[in-house]
Amino acid sequence: MLTTILAAAGSGAAKGDNPYGLTQSLREGGLISQSVFTILVIMSIVSFYILFTKLFEQQKIMNQAKRVRSSFWQSSSLREGSAKLEKNSAYKQIVDDGLAAQDQHAKLTDPVEAHDWLHGSLARSEAAINSKLGGGLAFLATVGSVAPFIGLFGTVIGIYRALIKIGSAGQASIDAVAGPVGEALIMTALGLVVAVPAVLAYNWLQRRNKSIAEDLSAFSNDVLGFLASGGAVRPVMANAKAAPVKAAATTNPGATTTAGQTGGVPTRK
Secondary structure (H helix, E strand, O other), X not given: OHHHHHHHHHHHHHHHOOOOOHHHHHHHHHHHHHHHHHHHHHHHXXXXXHHHHHHHHHHHHHXXXXXXXXXXXXXXXXXXXHHHOOOOOHHHHHHHHHHHHHHHHOXXXXXXXXXXXXXXXXXXXXXXHXXXXXXXXXXXXXXXXXXXXXXXXXXXXXXXXXXXXXXXXXXXXXXXXXXXXXXXXXXXXXXXXXXXXXXXXXXXXXXXXHHHHHHHHHHHHHHHHHHHOOOOOOOOOOOOOOHHHXXXXXXXXOOEOOOOOEOOOOOOO
16 A cells, blocks of 8 residues: 555656655655655555465464364364364364373373363463464554654654755745655655554454454363363254253153152162
């Protein structure tokens, strides 16, 4: 976007032979104006690079979540379900870390509650994924807050040069101040053009990351329940087909359990 605006400004100056265009302003502004301009352009390019790469990463995980909901919990075990997921899937990482934590718990010499050990391992796995998704967002926030001030620095330099020309000429003629003032306004506009997309991208990506983190947390809790119950506890949707079978086991009201209550598995006398 920034390069398009700059190209349009440059072409307009070339057609009309404008002595106060962008190129001329940068040439007259010297090293300071050119440095400010270069910094803002680099910030804009990196910001859009981060935006598109993060959108690609987020969409990839969202697509993985759809596949997990459709097929993962139909597997008979977590290892079988993990084999169905993509090699670099974020959800596969959580499952594999949970299974590894379960295997490691038996090797602990200091007794630790299995639930706490598994919960901590899954939480670390979630944090690693969320940290990777959040990479680069700090740069967007920095650009959004700093770019206007960098442009303002160029503005101050332009106004300062205009005052010097006024002092040298002895009068505030349009010819003397048009160039420096135009340079100052261009730097202000560039700072805003760089900052606004960065702020919008940061807020949008943060919102999408929050949604992904909620899905990962829910999946992690489901994996924890599956591991802690030996496979008896699954998500509600996965248990929907198994519900009628469980209800059929309690159709005999006269049967008694080992605790003497009605329902359940009848005991032999």
